[in-house]
Amino acid sequence: MSNPLSETEGQQQDARQYWDERAASFDEEPDHGLRDPGTLEAWTQLIRTWLPPTPISILDVGCGTGSLSVVLARLGHTVTGIDLSPAMISCAETKAAAAGQWITFHVMDAALPAFAPGQFDMLVCRHLLWALPNLAQVLRRWAELLKPCGCLLLIEGFWNTGGGLHAAEIVEVFPPSLTNIVVHDLSAQSAYWGKVVGDERYLIIAYLRP
Numbered sequence: 359m360s361n362p363l364s365e366t367e368g369q370q371q372d373a374r375q376y377w378d379e380r381a382a383s384f385d386e387e388p389d390h391g392l393r394d395p396g397t398l399e400a401w402t403q404l405i406r407t408w409l410p411p412t413p414i415s416i417l418d419v420g421c422g423t424g425s426l427s428v429v430l431a432r433l434g435h436t437v438t439g440i441d442l443s444p445a446m447i448s449c450a451e452t453k454a455a456a457a458g459q460w461i462t463f464h465v466m467d468a469a470l471p472a473f474a475p476g477q478f479d480m481l482v483c484r485h486l487l488w489a490l491p492n493l494a495q496v497l498r499r500w501a502e503l504l505k506p507c508g509c510l511l512l513i514e515g516f517w518n519t520g521g522g523l524h525a526a527e528i529v530e531v532f533p534p535s536l537t538n539i540v541v542h543d544l545s546a547q548s549a550y551w552g553k554v555v556g557d558e559r560y561l562i563i564a565y566l567r568p
């Protein structure tokens with residue numbers, strides 16, 4: 359029987375194959391690979407804004423090739439990255455090793471992360487939530503992984519391809535356990551994307567009630 363939180367086995371196999379085939383070229387997009395020093399700096403400053411100065415434990419959900427995982431680890435935090443695609447995880451491991459960062463990576467379904475509740479100070483997810491089924495249930499499950507006062511940091515968009523989610527669609531299904539929700543626009547700053555963009559791109563941060 360399939361789990362109602364997750365995709366069916368067939369959907370998951372299709373998604374895994376799709377991302378496995380794209381792993382080798384994924385970092386060619388400026389915001390994916392963060393290869394340009396200006397783009398890397400922009401994302402580092404953005405992420406740093408929402409992080410405490412002291413080390414915390416962070417789960418990077420759907421970490422892809424690990425670009426943000428490495429940014430987070432370089433800022434001194436303890437990072438775990440999960441992704442459905444073994445090829446993405448392999449790229450992430452190579453990237454972390456090249457950057458001299460110790461990061462734990464697992465091939466794992468983001469909709470059903472196999473961690474005990476209350477383990478992480480922060481969950482970060484960039485550009486995956488919109489593609490998962492059962493948004494409200496996924497957000498509830500992710501919130502359960504947070505320590506008291508921990509936070510969920512989402513970077514999503516509603517792109518001119520027609521894909522994605524409006525920020526309001528996410529906020530309206532947040533579980534009541536999350537509070538102090540802030541939506542921060544990211545469309546106006548081309549530094550994040552390596553180009554001027556005209557669609558909706560944003561960061562949402564929310565905190566688990568103590």
Ligand SMILES: C[S@@+](CC[C@H](N)C(=O)[O-])C[C@H]1O[C@@H](n2cnc3c(N)ncnc32)[C@H](O)[C@@H]1O
Pocket residue numbers: 373377378389390419420421422423424425426440441442443446466467468469483484485486489490
């Ligand atoms: C657009 S990429 C974003 C990668 C990374 N977060 C970033 O911003 O660079 C989406 C990622 O989600 C992963 N993914 C797709 N479905 C997933 C699932 N059900 N569980 C975990 N990862 C998934 C893909 O393999 C891919 O690496």
